[in-house]
Amino acid sequence: MALGEFDLIRKYFTRPTQQAVLGVGDDCALLQPAAGMQWAISSDMLVEGRHFLSTVRPERLGHKALAVNLSDLAACGARPVAFTLALALPRVDETFLAGLAQGLFELAGEHGIELVGGDTTAGPLNLCITVFGEVPPGQALRRDGARPGDALWVSHARHGGIGDARLALEVFRGHVSLAGDEFETVRRAMEQPQPRVALGLALRGVATAAIDVSDGLAGDLGHVLRRSGVGAVIEVEALPISRVLARQPRALQLDFALAGGDDYELLFTAPADADARVLAAGAAAGVGVRRIGRIGADAGLRLLDAQGAELPLVLGGFDHFRS
């Protein structure tokens, strides 16, 4: 039996409200912002074939749709509060919806946030989530705060590295082959990224600038450099590369680590004398943090090898309208 739009919303996406004054089911949700806090807002849209493959398990898709949005809050050092979900579905597939809701609400539960509203319609598969978080005035991590002399850092999973998601994508595309267990590891990085919310909170007052790595490390770093009016050097030997990616040719490792995309790690800067505080923030958040370079006054990005020799930079950030 086909479910109508309102039945769908009730069945899969309506839960009792927690913090919201009014949740799903009215024209608007009503939230009471905490006194004096600023609100951080981000919106990301996921399209089949572009941000996820049709082969993805719906639980992982639900997780990822929320995770990429939480990653933006993490990059601002904001505490997540609530989110809306707008969903276009080509057909009503209850197995798909049940899985999607499961993955979504599991991650929401881990972060203590709630779905407060949204929209459901027929159309080519599309998920648009808008997240709301709070941050004390003046404490948000921004892209424009990097200063010459700052150290450049990137987060990584305990046993993972940057570039794994792209490695998995290239397996799907048939460009790389991996053993089954290796594939499962990097596929999880691609399909189930972990937003670095705890790290973002721990970096308030420590990091001088931050961004989440969604389009490729070098390209995303470019946004920080431009907005901060600075340049950077990356020591490529310091990049966190997983054991799985480390078995690939070195050129491919660097390409995926620097321009792979879909990593959802935090790339951030901190004063050069703040290493201990950054490491403590990583430890508190249970996330690896690696110092990969430094900020300089001269514009542009330079890559140095282990011997300090400059490597050619032929990488471009992943761009949804170019690649």
Add this chain to the structure above:
Amino acid sequence: MALGEFDLIRKYFTRPTQQAVLGVGDDCALLQPAAGMQWAISSDMLVEGRHFLSTVRPERLGHKALAVNLSDLAACGARPVAFTLALALPRVDETFLAGLAQGLFELAGEHGIELVGGDTTAGPLNLCITVFGEVPPGQALRRDGARPGDALWVSHARHGGIGDARLALEVFRGHVSLAGDEFETVRRAMEQPQPRVALGLALRGVATAAIDVSDGLAGDLGHVLRRSGVGAVIEVEALPISRVLARQPRALQLDFALAGGDDYELLFTAPADADARVLAAGAAAGVGVRRIGRIGADAGLRLLDAQGAELPLVLGGFDHFRS
């Protein structure tokens, strides 16, 4: 020359921030909520072929995408503050984007609100807007406040009525023909609805419940009745019908007025002795308001003709997965 995602955002969707602490171009936007206010949030997704036709002028599409969201704030009596836009585009068409941005920013300017963030990606055409408004605690208009004895009201354009948008759609579908000027009038109702924001604000403290009519008057009224635990009677002779729709057969007039959809008028209830205050609210907002029935204790919706005889109710609210 093809524009990349970041160029697109810069060129068409980045304006200087007004109220926002931080606008487009960081991981999140930052907003400072006014002290003590509640936040009203709504998210609507528009899909080609479902919410708009490929023939729509991009200026009108930009207008409509924001208007349907502002209509939700209006139905809550919230003052609009800001919005995000996530956009999936099948190709980079600068004429389309320039028109879309024009329609969007014109309406945003009329309401004094700003675009604070969002997302752009390749994909089947899809627009997802999330709007934020503010309302003093306890003053939001909700769906659950209708009480037996209340009068039932609907807003309408000065020279328009409810059902015009559906009439235009049926012309596009080839089911109805209209003279050119008549078509232009109802086409504007369909493509360029005016969100009743000023009316929603004027109805704070007057209306007991409200909803915006997006899926058809009878269906949307059903949400109010269910959430309020009441029933209603509509006197069909009182429905505001435009001169254009009034030239169609009576059965079609009633069908489009009661179940047409896409009207974006406010349907609301108010105490039976509050007529003067409702009329004053309409006058202050420059919008017509028509008393079309009353709320009763018995569940369900009944339609009465001019003689007080009951009409059969064979209408269903427009449902994106059924129609």
